[in-house]
Amino acid sequence: MQLGIFSVGDVTPDPTNGRTPTEAERIKAMVAIALKAEEVGLDVFATGEHHNPPFVPSSPTTLLGFIAARTKRLELSTATTLITTSDPVKIAEDFAMLQHLADGRVDLMLGRGNTGPVYPWFGQDIRNGIPLAVENYALLRRLWREDVVDWEGRFRTPLQSFTSTPRPLDDVPPFVWHASIRSPEIAEQAAYYGDGFFHNNIFWNKEHVQRMVELYRARFEHYGHGPADQAIVGLGGQVFMRKNSQDAIAEFRPYFDNAPVYGHGPSLEDFTDLTALTVGSPQQVIEKTLSFREMAGDYQRQLFLMDHAGLPLKTVLEQLDILGEEVVPVLRREFAALKPAGVPDAPTHASLLAAAASETKTEEVVA
Structure with a gap:
């Protein structure tokens, strides 16, 4: 099980004092949060991609490249890369x-x-969202797997004898997760290619999440990639912790009530009851996160949102200390004990490279 965090990079006023960080402060805070994630032993840091206020991460690879230079072990990912409005050539x-x-x-x-x-800012039509996702990813896969590509589609100019550079490291493309909250077509796409499926379940009830994950698992098996329990699944979550739940709820409530996404809606108590949000003690976070296995099966990646809604950097870093010291070690131990033999770990470059080498040897033996 990979355990990590993701940031959407919102620039939100702190509702307790009215102060709004500058864009520079927010960007540097995201870097500090990533470095803290590695320090406390997390596996993954992921950044969103947004091109509109109040968000700052419009260039995820720039941010991740800077973080890469200052870390040694942390897996760097996105949450999300916009396959619909970004050119597949540039993504490749x-x-x-x-x-x-x-x-x-x-x-x-x-x-x-x-x-x-x-x-429309990027020359596209939202009504083509699903077809764009399907076509652009089909091209992206070819750009990473073929040295010379000839291609023609609906949504961009044709390519003739095109080579994407640099080529993927060791000729092994990065692992891809397809993320969707509500679109079965994206679960189908992930299953078709045998890629990962990530459901960011911070806004949805467990019944909905379970239906989406089960669809992906069933179609993964249908397409011949292996049994359903070998499909690669990731989940989101959001937590806020203090030593006792009363303190956590009292401190987090103003941030929840004024959050740009879910603020001014259901109460904190209702939202916590219905969704993956956990506000309470470290033990409550452990118990609720372990319960995700009941709706998603044995899954490979759990990412927590920790820095949303105007929470000051000092508070976020405190939260990461609690996560790393009191929560993650228990989750690692419990998830490992529960995982049946045969359920794969989350793919990494090393594991993908080893699989490619094994496949090459098998082909040589057959030949």
């Missing part, structure tokens, strides 16, 4: 470059985004 080049700089500590999560105006 940017992430291959990042692979080389980070010595392979790179994967990415593809998604369509949830901001309608972004589409």
Whole structure:
């Protein structure tokens, strides 16, 4: 089980004092959070991609490249890379470059985004969201796996004898997670290619999450990639912790009530009851996170949102200390004890490279 954090990079006023960080402060805070994640023993840091206020991470690979230079072990990912409005050629080049700089500590999560105006800003139509995701990813796969590509589709100019550079590190493309909250077509896409499926379940009830994950697992098996329990699944979550739950709830409530996404809606108590949000003690976070296995089966990656809604950097770093010291060690132990033999770990560059070498040897023996 990979355990990590993701940031959406929102620039939100602190509701307790009204102060809004500058963009520079927020960007540097994201770097500090990533460095802290490695320090406390987490596995993954992922950044969102947004092109509109109040968000700052418009260039994920720039941010991740800077973090790569200052870390040694942390897996660097996205949450999400916009496959609909970003050119597949640029995605192929940017992430291959990042692979080389980070010595392979790179994967990415593809998604369509949830901001309608972004589409026309990049010359696209939101009504083509699903077809764009399907076509652009088909091209991205070829760019990473074929040295010379001839291609023609609906949504971009044709390619003739095109080579994407640099080539993927060790000729092994980054692992891809397809992220969707509500679209079965994306679960189908992930299953078709045998890629990972990430459900960011911070806004949805467990019944919905279970249906989406079960669909992906069933179709993964249908396409011949292995039994359903070998499908690669990731989940989101959001936590806020203090030693006792009363203190956690009292401190987090103003941030929840004014959050740009879910603020001014259901109460904190209702939202916590219905979704993956956990506000309470470290033990409550452990218990609720372990319960995700009941709806998703044995899964490979758990990412927590820790820095949303105007929480000051000092508080976020305190939260990461609690996560690393009191929560993650227990989750590692419990998830490992529960995982049946045969359920794979989350793919890494090393494991993908080993699998490619094994496949090559098998082909040589057959030949």
